[in-house]
Amino acid sequence: xxxxxxNAGRIEEGAALKPRxxxxxxxxxxxxxxxxxxxxxxxxxxxxxxxxxxPNGYLHIGHAKxxxxxxxxxxxxxxxxxxxxxDDTNPAKEDVEYVEAIKADxxxxxxxxxxRLYYASDYFDQLYRYAVELIKMEKAxxxxxxADEIREYRGTLTEPGRESPYRNRPIVENxxxxxxxxAGKFExxxxxxxxxxxxxxxxxxxxxxxxxxxxxxxxxxxGARWCIYPMYDFAHALSDSIEGITHSICTLEFEDHRPLYxxxxxxxxxxxxxxxxxxxxxxxSYTVMSKRKLLELVKxxxxxxxxxxxxxxxxxxxxxxxxxxxxxxxxxxIGVAKRDSLxxxxxxxxxxxEDLNLRAPRVxxxxxxxxxxxxxxxxxxxxxxxxxxxxxxFNAGTRKVPFSRVLYIERDDxxxxxxxxxFRLSPGSEVRLRYAYIIKCVGVVKDExxxxxxxxxxxxxxxxxxxxxxxxxxxxxxxxxxxxxxAVEAEVRLYDRLFLVPDPNDETDxxxxxxxxxxxxxxxxxxxxxxxxxxxxxxxxxYQFERHGYFSVDPDSAQGxxxxxxxxxxxxxxxxxxxxxxxxxxx
RNA sequence: UGGGGCGUCGUCAAGCGGUAAGACACAGGUCUUUGGAACCUGCAUUCGGAGGUUCGAAUCCUCCCGCCCCAGCCA
Numbered sequence: 001x002x003x004x005x006x007n008a009g010r011i012e013e014g015a016a017l018k019p020r021x022x023x024x025x026x027x028x029x030x031x032x033x034x035x036x037x038x039x040x041x042x043x044x045x046x047x048x049x050x051x052x053x054x055p056n057g058y059l060h061i062g063h064a065k066x067x068x069x070x071x072x073x074x075x076x077x078x079x080x081x082x083x084x085x086x087d088d089t090n091p092a093k094e095d096v097e098y099v100e101a102i103k104a105d106x107x108x109x110x111x112x113x114x115x116r117l118y119y120a121s122d123y124f125d126q127l128y129r130y131a132v133e134l135i136k137m138e139k140a141x142x143x144x145x146x147a148d149e150i151r152e153y154r155g156t157l158t159e160p161g162r163e164s165p166y167r168n169r170p171i172v173e174n175x176x177x178x179x180x181x182x183a184g185k186f187e188x189x190x191x192x193x194x195x196x197x198x199x200x201x202x203x204x205x206x207x208x209x210x211x212x213x214x215x216x217x218x219x220x221x222x223g224a225r226w227c228i229y230p231m232y233d234f235a236h237a238l239s240d241s242i243e244g245i246t247h248s249i250c251t252l253e254f255e256d257h258r259p260l261y262x263x264x265x266x267x268x269x270x271x272x273x274x275x276x277x278x279x280x281x282x283x284x285s286y287t288v289m290s291k292r293k294l295l296e297l298v299k300x301x302x303x304x305x306x307x308x309x310x311x312x313x314x315x316x317x318x319x320x321x322x323x324x325x326x327x328x329x330x331x332x333x334i335g336v337a338k339r340d341s342l343x344x345x346x347x348x349x350x351x352x353x354e355d356l357n358l359r360a361p362r363v364x365x366x367x368x369x370x371x372x373x374x375x376x377x378x379x380x381x382x383x384x385x386x387x388x389x390x391x392x393x394f395n396a397g398t399r400k401v402p403f404s405r406v407l408y409i410e411r412d413d414x415x416x417x418x419x420x421x422x423f424r425l426s427p428g429s430e431v432r433l434r435y436a437y438i439i440k441c442v443g444v445v446k447d448e449x450x451x452x453x454x455x456x457x458x459x460x461x462x463x464x465x466x467x468x469x470x471x472x473x474x475x476x477x478x479x480x481x482x483x484x485x486x487a488v489e490a491e492v493r494l495y496d497r498l499f500l501v502p503d504p505n506d507e508t509d510x511x512x513x514x515x516x517x518x519x520x521x522x523x524x525x526x527x528x529x530x531x532x533x534x535x536x537x538x539x540x541x542x543y544q545f546e547r548h549g550y551f552s553v554d555p556d557s558a559q560g561x562x563x564x565x566x567x568x569x570x571x572x573x574x575x576x577x578x579x580x581x582x583x584x585x586x587x
Numbered sequence: 588u589g590g591g592g593c594g595u596c597g598u599c600a601a602g603c604g605g606u607a608a609g610a611c612a613c614a615g616g617u618c619u620u621u622g623g624a625a626c627c628u629g630c631a632u633u634c635g636g637a638g639g640u641u642c643g644a645a646u647c648c649u650c651c652c653g654c655c656c657c658a659g660c661c662a
Binding site for chain 2 (some may be wrong): 077090154186188205210229231233236255277280291333337353475477480481531544576577
């Protein structure tokens with residue numbers, strides 16, 4: 001792990017004497033600002049951003065948007081840099097478990113902070129010195145009001161606040177008190193350090209905000225060395241400055257904090273004054289994004305953990321089968337702006353399909369098997385059928401798949417009474433088995449009691465090797481299949497959206513997001529049959545099950561007993577037709 | 588009834604005084620041994636509303652309407 005103590009992003013002298021543009025384009029309002037700054041030679045042509053997560057939870061797709069923005073901009077500018085900085089100012093909520101997970105996620109997404117891994121806690125000494133400076137300037141004071149009293153004194157949205165009776169404590173007394181706080185002489189809540197700004201400000205953030213509070217909790221990095229911790233507004237602005245950040249990009253809810261951000265930097269003798277720019281956070285339809293809600297899903301057991309494939313967390317998406325490329329493309333497509341929006345998950349799904357279409361090897365898997373006996377095929381004959389691994393990529397080559405007299409096909413691919421436009425298998429109809437032969441259904445065997453179809457009898461046409469039709473007859477349907485004697489049994493987990501409504505965050509009718517959970521967000525199929533080549537598929541690898549969708553091999557897989565997660569289904573135009581037929585009555 | 592933001596196609600989103608990009612979705616079609624993919628076509632006479640300025644406005648001005656955020660010793 002790189003040492004971060006001595007190289008905390010010092011502003012390199014003479015780092016850039018002329019603007020460096022790199023590939024940066026003004027695609028969005030933030031890049032437009034950066035471009036303009038570069039042209040004006042602001043910051044000496046230097047561009048430095050940062051991604052500042054608090055290590056109190058797992059990263060989700062919303063963070064990915066921010067990561068792609070911050071690391072993206074830095075990468076697009078010649079000499080641009082993006083730091084990874086943990087905003088670890090609240091030991092009660094934070095944990096090393098999260099810092100490690102976050103680092104892994106950022107790396108997985110494809111970004112590199114090189115040796116610039118920082119922690120706000122690296123700056124605690126410096127931050128403390130800044131606080132002392134503020135006191136000496138009479139711009140900060142130790143307030144001994146209780147938390148409740150402070151709230152009361154703060155006023156409301158429409159009424160100004162009142163000044164704390166401790167507001168005009170002498171400098172020496174403030175200094176002594178702060179020293180005492182730092183030394184652990186007081187209990188939590190006894191005192192806080194506040195900035196002395198304006199209790200009548202219409203911006204509540206400016207009503208003498210707390211900048212240090214006593215917290216006697218062990219910090220995951222500094223241990224018990226400190227018992228006072230700086231608040232976000234103070235720590236963040238100054239950390240940005242210490243690292244020489246030029247553009248401090250954050251989400252909209254911090255817009256009201258910008259005057260405070262600037263206030264600290266304008267008063268203190270700091271290395272530089274970064275520009276804070278706010279953009280709208282990502283909202284995705286049919287999902288929730290707040291850490292609180294995600295945590296609740298995990299704690300209440302509604303999902304199996306942070307990496308449950310239904311979670312919008314990066315670990316969840318990864319396990320589901322999403323690739324870093326697809327997430328980066330998605331981030332690019334959604335754009336960056338300031339208006340609140342709800343992005344359609346379909347766009348995310350499109351992004352994976354697009355990526356996986358090009359790279360996922362194709363394979364045959366029967367999810368809901370029904371037996372097919374080729375009555376005119378020799379009993380013990382086994383053919384090795386050649387199949388293309390990826391029609392989008394001829395370099396992917398071919399493979400052999402065993403074919404024999406008894407096969408499995410998808411139960412859905414047979415209809416005893418086929419609806420209009422159904423060109424799969426039905427009594428008397430012909431259909432092609434992918435890469436193999438054309439078969440015709442000549443008999444249906446049912447369970448006497450339940451009426452369930454247990455077996456289909458078909459004949460195969462030996463002249464149609466490889467699925468060709470030498471006589472030129474056209475066979476519309478092509479089915480995937482698997483040889484019963486050779487297939488491997490597999491578990492397949494079919495995921496669907498976690499929520500039933502586009503915006504589960506909407507509480508206007510008194511319901512909460514938990515009320516909108518989709519009871520069918522996970523369907524586990526245990527009797528699936530896949531090609532023998534998949535017996536020992538490597539966890540994490542990705543496949544396309546032909547005619548079904550994209551699947552990732554789950555870590556729960558065991559030798560000879562693979563488990564697959566459906567990443568996303570293929571577009572299914574038959575499903576659309578069928579739905580339309582049902583909706584429009586007959587035909 | 589305080590302050591800060593935002594309102595352009597179903598969903599994102601360009602546009603920055605010269606006459607509405609693109610993507611997803613959707614609808615048709617071509618092709619096809621994945622009803623996949625690919626490809627083609629269609630999809631806002633109109634930019635929250637009303638006035639005004641201008642030869643000309645989504646872009647400028649005025650008023651109005653709607654939505655989001657802020658009263659943690661959270662970030």
